Amino acid sequence: MVRTYVGKPNCIILAVSPANQDIATSDAIKLAREVDPTGERTFGVLTKLDLMDKGTNALDVLEGRAYRLQHPWVGIVNRSQADINKNVDMIYARRKEREYFATSPEYGHLASKMGSEYLAKLLSKHLEQFIKARIPSITSLINKSIDELESELDHLGRPIAVDAGAQLYTILELCRAFDKIFKEHLDGGRPGGDRIYGVFDNQLPAALRKLPFDRYLSVQNVRKVVSEADGYQPHLIAPEQGYRRLIEGALNYFRGPAEASVDAVHFVLKELVRKSIGECQELKRFPSLQSTIAAASNEALEKFRDEGRKTVVRLVDMESSYLTVDFFRKLPQEMEIPKGGKPEAAAAVDRYGEAHFRRIGSNVSSYVNMVSDTLRNTLPKAVVYCQVKEAKQSLLNYFYTQIGKKEGKALSELLDEDPALMERRMQCAKRLELYKKARDEIDSVAWVR
Template sequence: MIAARRRERDYFQSSPEYSHLAHRMGSEHLGKMLSKHLETVIKSRIPGLQSLINKTIIELEGELTKLGKPIAADAGGKLYTTMEICRAFDQNFKEHLDGVRAGGEKIYGVFDNQLPAALKRLQFDKHLSIENVRKLITEADGYQPHLIAPEQGYRRLIESCLVTIRGPAEAAVDGVHAILKGIVQKAIAETTELKQYPTLRVEVGNAAFESLERMREESKRATLQLVDMECGYLTVEFFRKLPQDVEKGGNPTHSLFDRYNDSYLRRVGMY
């Protein structure tokens, strides 16, 4: 091979037709030129090859994610896997409630907007109208009926107003319950580990909804108990102070609707 290249080089150098191009002739020069061209082509194709490789890696990783991690064969391993998946779901649910993920802030809207708006729609002016108050006082039989302020009449007046809060209170519980159900569905969808186990995903959802349903019933009972407690909490002293409040600067000419504003409702314990 070396001798052949030497003869080839001598031929081009001694030939009058190629002597001026001898440095660019021969298989050795051709090999160098082809190597440079191949190097240029390879360099130009490297970014595309890298992109193709990265894309393939991402696709394969996506397929592996869909297939999930290897399933443990023993009972202990399966239990550990189940607990880890439930812990991931619990973390996602907690992040929604804590505000890390969207959705939990809607619960504030129930108490900041829905409940106050429902309380304002209650017809307190009907229950506290002059005619109704006069009727209740006239029909009441207190411990000392000859007094101007019979206790039983006041209590009936209090109960007739506070009992109407039961509806908005129950609606607030239902509103929070609906929001929590939506958060559970979001947390399940965001728990990628559950995608590998459809049956477990269904069971986790059913368990969460059953728990929320049970807590809704318990919350309703506790809420209604609080309303009932408020019915017995307000005393006659509150109503005895109302005329004094008017004398100290209140305006009795205001309509009943204006008088029962937010500050008034807070004073009587309805907020």
Template sequence: MENLISLVNKIQRACTALGDHGEESALPTLWDSLPAIAVVGGQSSGKSSVLESIVGKDFLPRGAGIVTRRPLVLQLHKIDEGKEYAEFMHLPRKKFTDFVVNLTLVDLPGLTKVAIEGQPESIVQDIENMVRAFIEKPNCIILAISPANQDLATSDAIKISREVDPKGERTFGVLTKIDLMDKGTNAVDILEGKAYKLQFPWIGVVNRSQADINKSVDMIAARRREREYFQNSPEYSHLASRMGSEHLGKMLSKHLESVIKSRIPGLQSLVSKTIIDLEAELSRLGKPIAADAGGKLYTIMEICRAFDQNFKEHLDGVRPGGDKIYSVFDSQLPAALKRLQFDKHLSMENVRKLITEADGYQPHLIAPEQGYRRLIDSCLVSIKSPAEAAVDAVHSILKDLVHKAMSETTELKQYPTLRVEVGNAAIESLERLREESKKATLQLVDMECGYLTVEFFRKLPQDIEKGGNPTHSLFDRYNDSYLRRVGSTVLSYVNVTCASLRNSIPKSVVYCQVREAKRSLLDYFFTELGKKEVSIPTAKSPLPVANCNKMENGKSRQRMNSANNLSIRYICSRSNWLSCWMRIQQLCSVVPTLQSDWNCTGAHKKRSMLLPGRSSGE
């Protein structure tokens, strides 16, 4: 049974190495299902001293304020022979010698009540949230450390453990500093479970004082003195057999083994299910990519072609979405043109003002040509806004189609980095096409402003000859009837021009944006990728990835410098694929041990546990 704790330690190490810390992840997690003992206590409650007493070595950092700043997982293994050593997960294969019942403990930061100088105001709540998140897991055994020289009602450890374990079914109470209580007082009621009852008996410990630590009193001497204290104390002698850090370590080890034993069937099922889930994820991710640069480049090109084909199918009507572009030309643009209020430009006052200003000191002879031109310009310039809006609307639709095509391209899901690169390249290309389309569309309006259709106005002098009198005085020509006629003529011309632009603007937008997007959406990406393929060195530094959203909404003009940043090895990386594969290998190595340990408990008979895709003969 002693190897049960070692087995869980092995699974914990596998989880740690593979980044499984019980956090929300796209991959299945085992960490939260593993039994563990979490040590909880306030600052200066003697928590570190209890841990060192259990281990029997000085190894925890000490100091004023908050020293433990994150959970520490301590895995203790009793060795029968050989030299003691310590090993840290972040320094694999490096052994620290000059180091126990089998036990795994998690040292949590000490609870505090006030933020001192140099600490954020949220430190109290942050530590409490961290501790609570760890001990609220149903598989967590809580070791609540409380100092005996303080009122138990004020114990931080008891308070938070009662919140997550109100019945005390998985809480062990440890009372420290019993030897420091005021004379005439004792902790018998607490140790006997009368003051605060838990499912497990309270254990009292006597730790080394700071003076003992300064004098380098070793753990052997400290434990001997602790035993003598309880044996010789008239208040605690009847409890001496179940007091002390040595008894605490043995009891925790025994309880942890029993919990692990009861959890093995569930762990077996969970490991098996996790392997199935991971293999399904691995299957979804597809085959691993070729190792050589040529194979990687070929894979990238094939994936990009699949994405490009999906994008074109949206535009061509094979997939939904392309019809929205037509609705821009058929509904949005005409409605925007119709909403233009030309009558404001052609009001009596404005017509009079522009015609008078256009004459200068020389009165016009037959018709106020410059006045006409200025009136027409003032109307046609307002068409630029609906024209730009049409370009932007089509750009927005094309971006949506890019996102749809990316989500529908299964291969891109297998390569998150490539997905980002392709998305950035496509959006960058659409941005360039939008600028070109906007420039061409506005040129159409400028052309209408720059050269008027003369034939439209030649009928004006003919009408004058038929019914008008060109010899009227200057003031007669500016009467209301005359000005209304000028405004009406300009409005007719502007309406004709609007009708023409209504047909030509969609042609310009389709030619500059839609057609070019179909033809060359990823051309620049391919060009730069081909250049980079000539020298494919390893990507030593992480690739800075531009934020797609920022590029899309125009708030940031940070653009990808593909020529400098593209790395085929980088964009072909699939951390998910590698993580899945490594987790499967680790779990497959754990399952046989789980089966062996479960079989030797005798709790079931010949229960087989077959991995997915494996036969019993393997």
């Protein structure tokens, strides 16, 4: 057990040995040499000088000839068992000790450096020097611990005020922190927003290319649609009603990719909301507020998606409601005229032939491709305007109007923290206070050189 204590580098070792025994066999000196080979921490103390045999003394030890230590040996004379039995007080014992060394013929010349009082002063001076030497490292360690605790408290968040106004301010600040991260994702400051461009640049064009226009504009289907549009009286020159039905039917296919683009962007926005909440360090301590913000954001995104769907479908319907006339005015000029024949004759011969219906399908396909190119450019604009732009500008606007109506209890519920986190913050605050007090105590000490 003794070795456990004296082995510590901050421990001062008092190697106490009786003067009436051989110093070479002292267990205290032996143990001190093992744990402190340099002798920096070891002070030799020689007792029972008054009990040595007549004609003998301990000058060889006290003067360092018999066994040298880095620090000088100190001889002391303690109370005898008889003095203890008689309850001789320490003041009287110290006076007798001083008288012993002052009047001793052997130790008189060392009297100023002998005795318990001198040993106490020697140890105090050494302890003072030892502490002074280690104050910079102790202060550095304390400052480092203070910085770490303050950093952890900043990470955990400071305690929330009980005032409703302060709580509302805190909630709004947390919402702004989340909204800032969300906008950074959209604007490219953080990853994720590029997936929206991927919807427009990859997903939408691929969906438009996969539309079944080849099947819809086959000769058989064109003949069927044109014949049904003519009714009981076939068309005379050009099957205008057939053209209109074919075009309207073809344009209806664009609804699917248009709405799919809206849904794809909606999914990306929801993912960015989830990521932004997870990346907002300030929100992590308030799970209830996290859930509330997520619900409010998703509710707003649902409204933006509904508006986006209406808008893109409206764009498709607009293309169906009014066809580009100039495109069809060119069609008669593009019809093939047999050599030596007249256009009317060619139309009469070809009106119900396969080439006639193939030409109608080709014309409709050209018009649909023109509309497809238009929608490929206009649909992303509609989606960005109705969903992305609105999400950037007014994602939490409705939530702000509702939170302003809540009272203290409802606000406190939103700022309800995890009990484990609250306990951790309290422990950190206590430790921080103790470290700061310790630093102040060290700084206030005026060391005497």
